[in-house]
Amino acid sequence: MPVQASDTMPAGDRSFTGPLERVDDCCYRIPKSYKPGMLVDGLIFADERLVSHLRSDRAPEQVANVAFLPGIQSASLAMPDIHWGYGFCIGGVCATDPAVGGVVSPGGVGYDINCGVRLVRTNLELADVQPILVQLVNQMIRDIPVGVGQGGNHIFSPAELRVLMQEGVGYLRGRGFATPDDIACTEAEGCIAEARPELVSDRALARGNDQCGTVGAGNHFIEVQVVDRVEDPVAAARFGLHAGQICVLIHSGSRGLGYQVCDDALKALRDAPAKYGIALPDRQLVCAPVESPEGRHYLGAMRAAANYAFCNRQLLMWQVREVFARVFAKPWETLGMELVYDVAHNIAKIEEHDVAGSRKPVCVHRKGATRAFPAGHHDVPLRYRDIGQPVIIPGDMGRASWVLLGGPRALERSFGTTCHGAGRCLSRTAATKAAKGRNIRDELSKSGVVARSRSREGLAEEQPLAYKDVDIVVDVVHRAGLSTKVARLRPLGVIKG
Amino acid sequence: MHEVFEHTADLGLRVEAASLPALLAEAAQGFFEIIAGDLAQIRPQVSRSFAIAGEDPTYLLLDWLGELHAAFEIDRLLFREFDVAVHDRGLTATARGERYNPAVHTLAHEIKAITLHELDVRELPGGWQATLIVDI
Numbered sequence: 318m319p320v321q322a323s324d325t326m327p328a329g330d331r332s333f334t335g336p337l338e339r340v341d342d343c344c345y346r347i348p349k350s351y352k353p354g355m356l357v358d359g360l361i362f363a364d365e366r367l368v369s370h371l372r373s374d375r376a377p378e379q380v381a382n383v384a385f386l387p388g389i390q391s392a393s394l395a396m397p398d399i400h401w402g403y404g405f406c407i408g409g410v411c412a413t414d415p416a417v418g419g420v421v422s423p424g425g426v427g428y429d430i431n432c433g434v435r436l437v438r439t440n441l442e443l444a445d446v447q448p449i450l451v452q453l454v455n456q457m458i459r460d461i462p463v464g465v466g467q468g469g470n471h472i473f474s475p476a477e478l479r480v481l482m483q484e485g486v487g488y489l490r491g492r493g494f495a496t497p498d499d500i501a502c503t504e505a506e507g508c509i510a511e512a513r514p515e516l517v518s519d520r521a522l523a524r525g526n527d528q529c530g531t532v533g534a535g536n537h538f539i540e541v542q543v544v545d546r547v548e549d550p551v552a553a554a555r556f557g558l559h560a561g562q563i564c565v566l567i568h569s570g571s572r573g574l575g576y577q578v579c580d581d582a583l584k585a586l587r588d589a590p591a592k593y594g595i596a597l598p599d600r601q602l603v604c605a606p607v608e609s610p611e612g613r614h615y616l617g618a619m620r621a622a623a624n625y626a627f628c629n630r631q632l633l634m635w636q637v638r639e640v641f642a643r644v645f646a647k648p649w650e651t652l653g654m655e656l657v658y659d660v661a662h663n664i665a666k667i668e669e670h671d672v673a674g675s676r677k678p679v680c681v682h683r684k685g686a687t688r689a690f691p692a693g694h695h696d697v698p699l700r701y702r703d704i705g706q707p708v709i710i711p712g713d714m715g716r717a718s719w720v721l722l723g724g725p726r727a728l729e730r731s732f733g734t735t736c737h738g739a740g741r742c743l744s745r746t747a748a749t750k751a752a753k754g755r756n757i758r759d760e761l762s763k764s765g766v767v768a769r770s771r772s773r774e775g776l777a778e779e780q781p782l783a784y785k786d787v788d789i790v791v792d793v794v795h796r797a798g799l800s801t802k803v804a805r806l807r808p809l810g811v812i813k814g
Numbered sequence: 815m816h817e818v819f820e821h822t823a824d825l826g827l828r829v830e831a832a833s834l835p836a837l838l839a840e841a842a843q844g845f846f847e848i849i850a851g852d853l854a855q856i857r858p859q860v861s862r863s864f865a866i867a868g869e870d871p872t873y874l875l876l877d878w879l880g881e882l883h884a885a886f887e888i889d890r891l892l893f894r895e896f897d898v899a900v901h902d903r904g905l906t907a908t909a910r911g912e913r914y915n916p917a918v919h920t921l922a923h924e925i926k927a928i929t930l931h932e933l934d935v936r937e938l939p940g941g942w943q944a945t946l947i948v949d950i
Contacts, residue, residue, distance in 0.1 A: 331820070374822045401822040403931030403947055428927040428949045465849070465921040466890060466914050523888045534924035535950045573887050576926040576949075580880065583930060587873070601931035744820040745950065774851075774922045814924060 331401075333377040337361070337368065343397075343797045345371070347381050354596065355384035360392040362731070364793050367397055370742050370785060376406035382598045383411050387606070388419020390672045390679055394731055396686050397793040398740030398785065402427070404601030407685035408740060412670065412732045414679050415607035420595065422604035423582040423615055425682030426665050430578060430619055431626035432537075432570030433661040434709045435503070436720065437634055438556075439641070440653030441563040443543045446809065450541070453644050454767045454810035457539060460643075461636045463532040464771030464814035471530045471632055475522045478574075481529070482514035482621035486631050494635045501698055503659040504688065507627040509666075513617025517574070518581050525574025525625060530632030534772070534814025536738075536779060537569045539637060540711075541810040542718060548802040552704050552722045556657050558804050565641075565654075566718055566806070567633050568711050570663065571626035578622040582615045607667075607680050616665065623664055630659055657720070658698075658707035662687045662737035668696075670732050681732045689723040689735035689800040697723065708800045710791060712739045714768060714811045715761060715781030719791045719802065726798030735800035739787035745778040752777035767810040775813045816844035821947050825923070826932075829944040834871055837935070837942040838878055838905065839896040845879050846893055846911075848948060849886065851922040856894040858910035867904040871935040874905060875944055879928045882909065890914040923950055 338346040340360065345368070347359035359380035363371055371377055376399045383405055384393040390412045399408035404424030413419030446453065462469045473481060481488045485508025489495040500506050532539060544562045547553045558564070571578070589605040590597055597603065605611035634656065638649035645652060665682045672679065690697050692705040701707060705723035712718045727733045743751065757776040761768040770776045788805075795802050819826040827844045831837035847853055864881050868874045878898075885891045893911035914921070926949040934945045 376822070403824065403929035403949060407823055424930075428929075465924040466916065520884055520888070524884070535926070577884075577887075580927050584877075599931060600933060601929055603930065741822050744822050745825055746818060746820050772920070772922055 331374055333372050333375060335377060335381065337371065337377065343793045347377060349384060352381050354598065355381055357384050357389050357392045359384055359395070361395040361399060362793055362797050362799065363397045366789050367785070367793065371399065374401035376401045379404065379406040380409065382602060383409060385596070385598055386411060386413060386420050386422060386602065386604060387595055388413040388415070388417050390414055396736035397790045398685065398736045398738050400741045402684065404599055405682070405684040408736065409684045410686045410731055410734045411682045412679040413607065414677060416677065418606050419680060420604035421607045421612045421616055421665055421680050422602055422682065423579050423586070424601045424603065425684050426579070426619060427663045427684050428576040428579040429570035429663050430575035431623035431661045432663040433626065433630065433659060434566060434568045434711055435630050435634060435659035436657040436709045437565040437567070437637065437654055438558060438657050439563045442561050443563065446541065446563050449644065450767050450810050453541065454769055454812060456640050456644050457637070458769040458812040460640050461532065461539065461633065461812065462530065463812050465534050467531060467771070468527040469529060469531040470636070472527050473529060478522050478525060479514040481628055482517065482624045483512055484508060485624035486627050489628055489631050495631050499631060499656050501700065502656040503627055504661055507631065509620040509623050511617065512620035512624050514621040516614055516618040517578055517621050521574045521577035521581065524577050525572060528572035528574065529625060529629050530636060531572060532569050532633065532812070532814060533572055534775060538714065538811050538813045539633065540566045540714065540808050542566055542806040542808055544804050545717065545807040546805045548804060549722065552803045555701065555704055556707055556720060556803065557655065558657070558720065564806060565637050566709065566711060567630055567637065569629055569633060571622045572629060574625050575622040578618045582618065585614070586611055619665060623661065627659065658709060660687055660709055668733070670728065679732070683734055685737045686734045687737045688733055689721070689727045690733045691723045691725050691727060694723070708735055710736060710738060710787065712787030713781040713784040714779065714808050715764060715766060717787055718806045719787060720804045720806065721791065721794070721800035722803050724798045724800040727800060730797065731799055735794045736790055739784040739790055741783055742785045743783040748778045748780055748783040749774065751782065752780060766808050770813040772814060779813060816840050818848065824947055824950045826945065826947045830941060832941045834942050835898040835900045837944055838875060838898045838900070841875060841879060841944055842882055842893065842896045842909065845882060848923050849921060849925055850892055851920060853894040855919055856892045856911050858895050859912040860891070861908050861910045862891065864907045864909065865904065869903065872933055875935050875946070876928055876933060878905060878907070883925060883928065892919060925950065
C-alpha cells in the first residue's frame with residue numbers, strides 16, 4: 318500500500334511534559350532528579366517565546382537522556398534551535414571528560430559528520446545582482462550538483478580520497494581548488510588533526526567517491542543573500558560585510574561518506590555499552606570511552622570524514638565562484654568572492670575548557686550546534702582573534718540568516734558553543750500537508766526569492782514556516798552571551814535538492 | 815501495511831505484517847517509497863540477492879535496509895519487489911528493480927541513514943510490527 322502521512326499521533330506520544338524550570342530569562346533547566354540515571358542537569362537556552370516549541374516534541378527528553386552519558390561535565394546542554402533528533406536532540410551540546418571514563422557517542426555528532434556552513438562575500442551590490450538574479454540561480458542549479466542521486470563533477474579514487482581526508486582543504490589547494498586565504502578562514506584550517514583515513518570503510522569510500530562537491534538534499538542548500546542590516550559595524554567591517562552587499566551561503570556536510578562512517582561506527586559499537594557497563598536510555602546514544610580502542614577508532618574515522626566535509630564545501634564554493642565568473646563575465650577574484658568563514662555544526666572535538674575551576678581536555682559533542690569562541694581564543698583565526706570567531710547561522714529560505722560573533726560568555730556557559738540555525742518547528746509530513754494546494758516556488762518568488770529545487774518535496778518540506786523565526790533564536794543566544802549579532806542577511810535566491 | 819509518521823526533522827516508518835519475512839519485505843517497500851515516492855515508476859528489470867547474518871530481528875531489519883540503502887547509494891539501484899526468507903542465522907532475499915535514471919525516475923528524499931532511535935521490531939498477537947526513523 319502507498320505511504321501515507323500520519324500527523325494524528327496523540328499529543329502525549331510526542332510532547333514533553335516533564336519539568337522545565339526557569340533559570341533566567343534565556344535558560345531553562347531539566348533537573349537531574351527528573352530521571353534516575355541522569356548524572357547532570359539538562360539546560361536549554363530558550364526564552365518565553367520558545368517554550369511552547371520546547372514542549373511540542375521529544376527533544377527535551379533527549380536532553381535528559383544525554384545526561385546519562387558517562388563522564389558528562391557540567392550539564393547536558395541545548396541551544397534555542399533545539400528540536401527532536403535521533404539520540405541527541407538537534408541543537409545538543411555535551412562535553413565528557415576522558416580522564417574519568419568520559420565517552421564519545423557517534424549519535425552526538427550525527428550521521429552528517431561536519432555538516433556545516435560557509436559564507437562567501439562578494440564586492441557586488443544588490444543592484445548588480447537583482448536584474449540577473451533568475452539567470453544566476455538557474456545557472457547555479459544547472460552547474461552545481463544538487464539533489465538525490467546527483468553525482469558530482471569531481472571524482473576521487475580511493476587512494477585520492479584517503480589523502481584528501483588526511484590533508485583536508487590543503488589537498489585541494491594542491492589541486493588548484495583552494496587558496497591560502499580559503500584555508501585560513503576555515504575552522505581548524507580545513508584539516509582536523511589525527512584523522513585516520515585508513516579506518517574509513519570501502520563502502521564509505523564508494524559512497525563518497527563522486528559526492529565531494531555536491532550539495533545533497535534535505536535541509537542543504539546554496540543561497541544568494543544580501544546583507545540586510547548591520548548590528549555590529551566593527552565586527553562586520555572586520556568580516557568584510559556591509560549593508561546591501563551580496564553574499565553566498567553554502568550548507569552541506571560529509572555526504573554519503575560521512576553517513577557511512579557514522580553507520581559503521583554504530584555497528585561496531587553495538588556491544589560496547591555491555592562491554593563497558595554503560596546503561597543507556599536510547600540505543601542511538603551508543604558510545605564508548607574516548608580512551609578505548611572503540612572510541613579512538615571512531616574519533617579517527619570521524620575526523621577523516623570531517624576533513625572530507627570541509628573539502629566538500631570548498632569544492633562547492635569553487636563551483637559557485639565559477640558560476641558567478643561565467644554569469645558576470647569576470648574572474649571570481651575581481652568579484653571579490655572571498656571566504657568569510659566556514660564552521661562545522663555536527664562534530665566532536667577534544668578541547669580544553671574550564672570545568673568547576675579546573676582546566677582540562679574534554680570531548681565536546683556539537684550536534685546541530687556551532688563553535689563560538691570569543692576574542693583571544695587561540696583557535697580563532699589570527700585575522701579575527703582580537704574580536705572573536707565568526708559564527709554563521711542559516712535561517713530559512715524566506716526570512717533571514719545571521720552572522721554572529723563568538724560571545725563573551727560562551728566558554729563559561731556552553732563550552733564555547735551557540736545555535737546552528739532556526740530549528741524546525743513543523744515535521745516534514747506536516748509541512749508537506751501545509752503545502753498542499755500552494756505553490757511554494759511562486760510564493761517565494763512573490764516575496765523576492767528565486768527558488769529552484771530538484772524535487773517537489775525539497776521546497777514543501779523546507780518552506781519557511783517549517784522553521785522557527787531565526788531572529789528570535791538569535792536574539793536568545795545574543796542575550797545569553799553565547800554569540801552576539803553582527804549582521805542579518807536576507808535570501809534572494811536558493812538552490813536545493 | 816506501512817505508513818510514514820511524523821518526526822520533526824526526519825521521517826518515521828511504521829510497518830505491520832503477518833510474519834517476520836513479510837515485515838522485512840514491507841519495510842523495504844516503505845523505505846524505497848520514501849526515496850522514490852511512487853514505486854510504480856520502478857520497473858523490475860534487474861535482481862540482486864542478499865544474505866545477511868544475524869538473529870536479533872531488530873538488527874536484522876537495520877542491516878537489511880542498510881544493504882538496500884548501500885545498493886542505491888553506490889550502484890544507484892532502486893527496488894520495488896522483495897522476496898525475503900528468514901532462517902536461524904539470518905536472512906536471504908532477492909530484490910528486483912532497476913538502475914536510477916534521472917530521465918525516467920523522480921526521487922523524493924535523500925535518506926542519510928536508518929537510525930537506531932526508537933528502532934523497534936516486535937512480535938504481536940497475530941503478526942509483527944516495526945518502527946524506525948530515517949535521517950533525512
